Amino acid sequence: MTSTNHPLDLLVRNLELRARLSQEDRDAILALPYTLRTLDHLTYTIREGDPPRECAVLVSGFAYRQKTTQDGARQIIALHLPGDALDFQNMYLKVSDHSVQMLTRGEVAIIAREELQELAQARPAIGHAILIKTLVEASIFREWVLNVGRRKARERMAHVLCELGSRMDALGLTQEHGYELPMTQEELADALGLTPVHVNRTLKLLEAEGLIMRTRRSIRFPDWERIREAADFNERYLHLDLQVPSSS
Template identity: 50%
Template sequence: MPFFIKSLIQNSYILRELDITKSCCILLSGLAFRSKVVGDGGRQILSVHVPGDMLDLQHAFLGVADHSIQMLTAGDVAYVPAKAVQDLAFAYPAIGRAMWLETLIEGSIFREWIANIGRRDARTRVAHLLCEIAVRLQSAGLMTGNRYELPMTQEQIGDATGLTTVHVNRTFQALHKEGLITRDKRAIEIRDWNALSAAGDFRASYLHPDNPNGFAPVFGGTFVELPIKDGMLASAT
C-alpha cells in the first residue's frame, strides 16, 4: 500500500475544517484531537486520539472536512491515499470490517461525549474525561503506573467538556481536594480509580475495549498493545 510518514510538531493541523482531502491518516505516535468552531468563535473539542487511531476515514469518503484535526503533541502520522484505503477495504473484507468497526466504535465514543456534556455537571464531566483518557492511554501503552502525562491545557480541557478554563481549574482543585487525583504540572496521577470512575460516572464499555484496535503496526509504527492494568476496566460491564 502506498503511504508516507510525516513528523508533525505540536499544534500543527493534520486537517482544517472545509479542507478537501484525498488522503486518510493514521496516528503513529503522539496525541491528536478533533475540533469544531461555532458561530460565536467558541471551540469544541470532539475527541482525543492516541497512537493507532485512524484519523479521517470521514473525509476519505465524504470529501469536505466538517471539522479540524490537530496534533496535541509532536508525533508521526501516516498518510494513505483515500482511494487506496477504499480499495483495500473492499478487496480484503477483514480489513474493511476492521475499519468499519473503528468507525462504529468512534460513533459510540461520540455518543458518550454527547451524554457527558449534555447531562452531567462539571465535576462529573471532567472526571469522566480523565478516565477515558486514562483507559485509552493505557491501551496505547502510555501510562506509567497510575500516572499519565496529559498534554492538554486547561483551556483545551474546557473546550472538550463544554466548560470555561476558570471552571476547569476549580474543578481540578476540587477533585484534588477530594483525594481523587494529584497533579504535577500536566501529569495526572489517579489516586483512587474506583472513586474517580464513580465520580465520573464512567464505565469503559462504550470504548469497546474488547474489540481490536490500532492500525499503526501495519505501518511499522511503534504502537504496541499492552495488557490492561488491573482494575482499570473493572467497572466495564
Template identity: 45%
Template sequence: MADRLSLHSALFDADRIALNNLAKIERSFEPGSFIIREGDHPTELLVLTSGLCIIHKISTDGYRQIVSIKLSEDIININNIYLDISDYNVQSLTRCTVVAVPKNEMRSLATQRVALGTALIRASLIEASIYREWILNNGRRDARTRIGHLLCELAVRLDVSGTASGQAYDLPMSQEQLGDAVSITPVHVNRSLKSLVHDGLIEQSGRRIVFPDWNRLKDEAGFNERYLHGRQRS
C-alpha cells in the first residue's frame, strides 16, 4: 500500500511505519471467488497483494457491468474508509491474495497523519478519474476503439518500470469478461481483437498481448495516460 501511495504522494518514514504496524490478516481467493458482495458492510480495507480482480454491478435483469479492474498493490475498496455499505461486487479474476486491515484504524491514521490522509484522498480522486474515462470509453467510442483503449490502460498500469512504453503482458480475461468491461458482446470483442491483430496494432498468443506499434495503437484508441495521473507527486 505504501509503495502504491508513494507513486502519487510523498510519505514519511513514520507513515510507512504506522501502516506496517496496523493489524493485518492475509486471505487467498480462488479465481471467480467473491471478495466483497454488494450490500456487505466491510469492516476492513483490502489491499490486493497478488493477482487481479474486478469490480462489477449486476442489473435487475441479470446483466453484469465490470466498472473497474484492480491490479496488484491496488486498494480494492478505498471508499469503505468512510462509506459503510458496499454498492458493488468484487470478484477475483485470477488466484488473489488480499491483506485486510481494520478500516477504523486506517481512518484514524488518515486523520492523525496529514501526508497519509492526503495520499488516500489523492488515490481516491485518481480512481474517480479512471471511472470518468471508462464512462467516456463505453459511451462514445466504437467497439474496436474501446478494446484498444482498455488494452492500452492495462499496459500502462501493469508497467512497474513506469516507462509506459507498451510492454507485453498476460491478460487473464475471457472475451465475455472483456465485453462486460466495455459494454459490447463477446462476438464484437472477437471481431475487434481480430481487427487490431490484422492491422498490426497488437499481437495475441493465448493470453499474451504484444504491442508491435505502441504509438499507433495509442493514436487509434484515442489513449492519453493523463487520466491515470501516473507518478505525479506535486
C-alpha cells in the first residue's frame, strides 16, 4: 500500500474504484508523462469546438462540464472532483461538443491525448477502466436529464446536494456527508436549470425544513436518510463499486 504523493495516484484510485488494475497497470499510469499546472477559477480545460489534444486530470479543486444556449444561457452538465479525468468524454472524438471549466482554483495534471490512448491500447485493463469510467459518467448525465426534466426545484436541489455528498464521501472528503459546497448559488442554478433567486429560495426552504444545515458554503445533513428520501436519491446510478459482471 503506497501512499505516494504522485498527482496521478488519485486517478489510479479513481479508476480502481470500479475496475481491476494490476500493479503493472498502476505503474504504467504513474509513468505517464504529465505537466502539473495550477488553474484559476473559470479557466477552460477544453472548449466546445476545439479538437481535444490532451486530457487533464483533476488533482485538487473542482471542475464542471458545461454547454450554453445561443442566447447565452448556461447549463452545467456534470461536476468533477479530484481524481476525475476531465477529458475521457472528448478525447476519442474529433471535436469537443462541450466545454470543461474549473469550478474552483485547483491543480491539474495534463497528459497528451495520444500518450493516454496508446497506453489504453497497450494495456487493455486500463482501456477497460477508462471505458467503465466514461459509462458511469454517462449514467450521471442520464440521471441529470431526469433530475432537470422531472423533479421540482426542492427535490432537484436536494438531489445534487446528495450526489455531491455521496461522491465526496467515496473520496473521503467529507464527514458524515457534510462538505464545503464548491460553488456559488448562481453556479448551482446553472447546474439545476433554475434561476439564482429560486436557488436561494430553495436552499432556504430545505434549511427551514431541517433537511440541511448551512453556514455560508458549508453543507451538513442532520439526517442523511431523510434528505435521501426528499431528494429521491438512489445512488445506484453512481455505480460505486467494482464493475465485474455478475456472469451469466
